[in-house]
């Protein structure tokens with residue numbers, strides 16, 4: 001599983017940025033792989049290496065029916081010569097949606113758990129049941145966040161990126177945020193935009209930082225008001241923003257994570273949150289595979305590639 005050593009960074013030109021004197025760049029993790037976009041590869045990398053080292057022949061992981069993590073795990077496991085079992089929340093619906101059809105085509109074995117069993121997926125009882133059914137496996141948690149995932153996300157920023165005053169990204173479980181926080185330069189600020197509703201994320205990030213980062217940094221801030229109603233929720237303002245951004249920059253965004261982050265970033269810039277001359281690096285964490293399924297569900301036209 002190869003992650004290219006150089007990830008392109010693109011400067012954004014836009015009248016608002018010019019007016020406010022802000023230099024905005026996007027780090028295109030969505031380009032790390034021809035099929036699979038984003039941060040999930042970094043989260044999987046050291047887990048799959050360890051699975052191989054420990055002599056496992058298969059991994060097992062969890063996700064929703066449109067999960068970027070499931071999609072990436074299917075491809076990455078195949079490239080590493082590991083079998084993959086995807087435990088999907090809810091009942092099977094046929095025909096398979098584009099995410100699951102792709103995962104299956106990549107050789108992932110799909111298995112469904114009803115919502116209540118899925119909620120207990122981390123109990124010994126459910127895990128032992130899965131082992132009895134499928135044989136031994138290397139377990140990767142839902143969303144892929146664990147210590148090795150955080151280690152992998154610590155490799156996202158390169159030395160060049162120390163030139164930026166702010167680094168900005170979307171938060172789901174917070175694994176990617178924590179990895180990036182661990183590799184931040186002392187003069188840099190990290191800004192995370194939560195894709196979930198609720199202020200629980202502040203404590204969650206504190207816990208992750210304390211657990212996984214030596215001398216946890218304090219130069220970060222989490223914004224929890226750009227979720228558009230909750231995880232996976234959207235409205236016309238968000239969809240129009242994503243389409244406009246694409247027309248202006250050629251950069252496609254997804255409506256679950258990166259679209260909300262970029263919307264929040266532009267809102268802050270507009271409100272004068274940043275001093276003139278500030279250099280911002282926004283991390284494009286990918287997630288574009290989900291746009292096709294999102295369009296089918298919601299009648300939007302976000303397949304921007």
Ligand SMILES: *Cc1c(COP(=O)(O)O)cnc(C)c1O
Pocket residue numbers: 038039040068069143145170171172173174175176177254257258285286287288
């Ligand atoms: C999973 C995902 C995130 C969130 O990553 P976490 O490590 O769970 O915080 C952000 N953006 C995209 C596109 C994702 O797929």
